[in-house]
Amino acid sequence: MTSPNIPESHASAILTIDLAAVRENYNILKRAVNGVECAAVVKANGYGLGADKIGPTLVKAGCTKFFVAHLEEGIKLRNYVGDAEIHILGGLLPGASDAYRDHQLIPVIGSLREFAIWSSYTKYSNLPCDIHVDTGMLRLGLPPDELRQIADNPELLAGLNISNVLSHLASADELESSQTGKQLKAYKEARDILPMGNACLANSSGIFFGTPYHFDMVRQGVALYGANPILDSKNPMQPTINLKARIIQTREAHVGDTVGYGAGHKVTGHSKIATVAVGYADGYLRSLSSNAFGYIGEHRIPLVGRVSMDLITFDVTQVPVNLCTVGAWVELIGPNHSVDDLAKEGGTIGYEVLTSLGSRFHRIYINE
Template identity: 50%
Template sequence: MAHPSMAHAGATLTIDLAAIRDNHRQLKEIAGGAVCAAVIKADAYGLGASRVAPALEDAGCDTFFVAHIGEAIALRPHLNPTTRVIVLHGPPPGTGPDFVAHDIRPVLSSREQIQAWSRLATRLGRPLDAMLQVDTGMSRLGLAPDDVIGLADQPGMLDGIRVCGVMSHLACADDPQHPANAEQHSRFVEALRLLPPAPACLSASSGIFLGADFHFDMVRPGAALYGIAPVPGRANPMSPVVRLQARIIQTRTVPAGAAVGYGYTHRTTSPRRIATVSVGYADGYLRALSGTGCAHIGDVRLPVIGRVSMDTITLDASDVDEHHLQPGASVELIGPKTSVDDVARSAGTIGYEILTSIGNRYHRVYAH
């Protein structure tokens, strides 16, 4: 879907590609000698994989992870032929030939996926690359401990498969003190001992900050690339990536006791100036921000009052000079005064949801 022009959109989303490249360089430096891949699933967390991936490629990234084969096929034309594209969910039944045709590698997480990939390699008469995923305690995706032992006892199950990596996923990496981190690390090391020698990858964004023991041969940051704080409660070392500026549609002054928005959930206690802004939950500005979110004009905070609607929010603009509130003037919903993580806290969620909820009605500007 094409994004609207500035004149036709209710808001402008600015995406700083230079900041994404800087974040990748910083994460690569922290990871030491490990390869620093990039997770660009969900359209690069809502920011546009076809623009983000080439920018990261320019910064030296040559390995990208997505969730689905459809994402990988759409991404492939935007990358160099030698760049690796890896699908975290592996090959759905019947899609193996699509992986081969587009030079895409799957992550194999079950005996069934391994058997199907081995059969395809046999049919084609050549080895096929794949990563293996082991479950080290998250109980989501990956080979169970018994499956890993089974592979060690029956190495023929991997006939035709060139294992190009072994990975797992940390459940509690955003809490450095959580005992699960050490437990999963230990289980991962044990699995590596049983599986064919291959580059190991355990850590995503937060795991990188757990220290060198968690880096292994490859790290695969996602959220941190896009400016989300990798360790909640600590100062965010990542550069901010997005700025969202929304247009004022109309401003009005209402008396004390006036109701605002659906359900009359807000009533004014004194005369207030209300600015209605052209962004709502259809644009990814979550309904949970009703009465908790805010915008800024310069240094002045404008709280969201009343419910977030599908296409609009209402702001208390009483502290702003009227000449800043003309129709078409902008307020800042995400930016220097209110980060993605700030918005997430106000909504009772995480920055990942804020970014991946971003809609298609914004005019988009990519800063290089």
């Protein structure tokens, strides 16, 4: 739900999305892979930022290849990225081959069943597909024995236009994990079996494992949107979003008073509580209850009590009164408090914070 005719002055919460920062992140990643092709993952509505804006922004930055999860996402994205390639990670839905052809969408084939359908549908028509190989995630993709069945049967491969052979890293954000190295080895073995098309393995974090992971193309998502792809290190990406919400009421509280549902916060001294117009219906996760921070200017304020559907409550006792009047803004995500900070407080990851960003926010896109 967008709010094109509602003035900013009426907004309870404003989500500002900086498209120049998204472009800059694309360029940072391009530099990191030294000219290797950079495809963009824009599934889940461009990780919550709006695929209708993110798609054209990345096209402008020079991106010609996009990945989404579902067929419907691909059909919608076609309106925003011109003739760019759109790859569907979820593969080939039964009975949907015509839709892939009609909207120029490229299925990422992840099973022998899909392989058989696409192969008979496209024989000698040159319609492209990708092949997803499973290197240890047990989610999507052909395991090595199935890959061999295809490779050993040239009849199956004849006339098939394979664009990319890809796999996905399961633990690339965990620097200590041994799984990433094992997957690299498994992926190289898979490439020996199926050497056609481009090789593509790395996601955002994988890019920062260096050249051996880059192959012919990388496929980044979350880093484009500003989350840190190398956890516990300085974030090399630009922040892309700012989320602020208004104080809509302030209350004096005294020892013994409780705040919110379930009396989730017990007041231990004379305090001032500010009620802010955001809740779990906006993707401000309930797991943040009593465990997050906001900012008023430079003042860090603790969230107290449970997150409810439309409201959260902060203890603003320490904030000068003139800064926490009704209508004042509280920074929830911004220069003082990143997406990753909020994710950590909620016991989750930046991906979930981004893709949960609600549809009620007044959205402002800057630097288009």
